[in-house]
Amino acid sequence: MSAVDVPGNxxxxxxxxxxxxxxSEVEAQRRWFNDPAVIRFMQLRYPASRAEQERYxxxxxxxxxxxxxxxxxxxxxxxxxxxxxxxxxxxxxxxAELGVAIGEAQARGGGYGxxxxxxxxxxxxxxxxxxxxxxxxxxxxxxxxxxYEKVGFVQEAxxxxxxxxxxxxxxxxxxxxxxxxxRW
Amino acid sequence: xxxxxxxxxxxxRAREPGDAETVRRWMTDEDVLLYNxxxxxxxxxxxxxxxxxxxxVSYYNARFxxxxxxxxELIGDVFLQCxxxxxxCAWLSMLIGLPEHRSQGYGTDAxxxxxxxxxxxxxxxxxxxxxxxxxxxxxxxxxKAGFVEEGVRRRAIFTHGRYHDQVMMALLRDEWEAAQQ
Numbered sequence: 001m002s003a004v005d006v007p008g009n010x011x012x013x014x015x016x017x018x019x020x021x022x023x024s025e026v027e028a029q030r031r032w033f034n035d036p037a038v039i040r041f042m043q044l045r046y047p048a049s050r051a052e053q054e055r056y057x058x059x060x061x062x063x064x065x066x067x068x069x070x071x072x073x074x075x076x077x078x079x080x081x082x083x084x085x086x087x088x089x090x091x092x093x094x095x096a097e098l099g100v101a102i103g104e105a106q107a108r109g110g111g112y113g114x115x116x117x118x119x120x121x122x123x124x125x126x127x128x129x130x131x132x133x134x135x136x137x138x139x140x141x142x143x144x145x146x147x148y149e150k151v152g153f154v155q156e157a158x159x160x161x162x163x164x165x166x167x168x169x170x171x172x173x174x175x176x177x178x179x180x181x182x183r184w
Numbered sequence: 185x186x187x188x189x190x191x192x193x194x195x196x197r198a199r200e201p202g203d204a205e206t207v208r209r210w211m212t213d214e215d216v217l218l219y220n221x222x223x224x225x226x227x228x229x230x231x232x233x234x235x236x237x238x239x240x241v242s243y244y245n246a247r248f249x250x251x252x253x254x255x256x257e258l259i260g261d262v263f264l265q266c267x268x269x270x271x272x273c274a275w276l277s278m279l280i281g282l283p284e285h286r287s288q289g290y291g292t293d294a295x296x297x298x299x300x301x302x303x304x305x306x307x308x309x310x311x312x313x314x315x316x317x318x319x320x321x322x323x324x325x326x327x328k329a330g331f332v333e334e335g336v337r338r339r340a341i342f343t344h345g346r347y348h349d350q351v352m353m354a355l356l357r358d359e360w361e362a363a364q365q
Contacts, residue, residue: 043268045270092223092342093341093342095340131342134337154338155335157334157335157336158334159312160310160332160354160356161273162271162312163271164271164272164309174352176337176338176340178338
């Protein structure tokens with residue numbers, strides 16, 4: 001029997017590692033959230049200034065229960081490819097809201113998004129003691145919906161005409177994942 | 185043209201600091217507490233601050249007191265919260281404070297009035313709300329006002345020792361207009 005049973009790093013997936021956000025990422029952050037392909041199905045509409053991104057990174061720098069923000073780092077290259085967060089943590093409800101964006105084009109479609117979602121959900125359940133993780137996604141964003149379903153999220157509601165962008169209204173889906181439903 | 189604040193039985197007005205005492209009384213009612221996530225008691229000071237802050241009714245903070253037309257008595261509170269004007273969507277929450285004012289048509293009338301305000305004065309596209317799945321009386325009232333159930337957030341709220349499902353409902357402008365014909 002080994003002396004100490006050391007569990008694996010709770011912030012590590014198969015392909016990615018989650019680390020605290022740093023002010024030095026401001027340029028990457030600004031690039032990601034000014035990329036039309038990244039923000040196409042998100043609530044974001046207006047260009048993100050460098051100053052605002054600096055303020056934002058300073059504010060979310062220290063992950064906590066109420067606001068657990070992370071940079072997604074690709075393990076094989078040790079470079080940041082996006083960001084992921086469990087926001088609006090509610091203590092009594094033991095619930096938080098998931099937001100994820102893989103900003104680097106080279107990292108899309110390679111399983112990094114799926115691995116990121118699994119890693120942060122595991123962290124949410126095993127380290128933050130959450131009971132429920134939920135998210136909102138634009139219904140037309142099929143690739144994202146597919147990832148969320150693959151890891152176990154259940155489509156719970158379809159909010160009709162909930163988002164206006166690009167000249168039309170889009171439906172938004174509410175998806176939820178309860179403790180024990182995460183799939184590997 | 186009828187006043188945008190007037191229903192048949194109730195009228196909507198801005199909240200005033202003097203409403204705080206009545207609001208505090210509501211927050212001790214069993215039915216209010218049963219389907220509410222406001223778990224901690226609120227001091228008079230907090231309630232007065234809140235109602236004063238809410239006095240500035242605007243697109244982003246359309247909060248009203250519901251008063252009975254017959255005698256001007258304060259009977260409830262209704263709130264349209266709009267975060268992103270681009271989406272033209274507001275979050276509705278409503279409360280009829282005391283048991284003797286429920287099931288008499290005041291809630292239905294207030295709901296109808298505030299929804300008309302949302303579409304005719306605020307030019308919204310969608311009004312949405314959430315309700316405890318077990319709160320059948322409220323669900324029936326919202327359905328009667330034209331709201332459609334869009335789904336259920338499973339075990340989303342914890343109160344009184346257990347998790348509760350939340351039903352999401354919404355009314356779209358087209359649906360509301362069609363129902364006015």
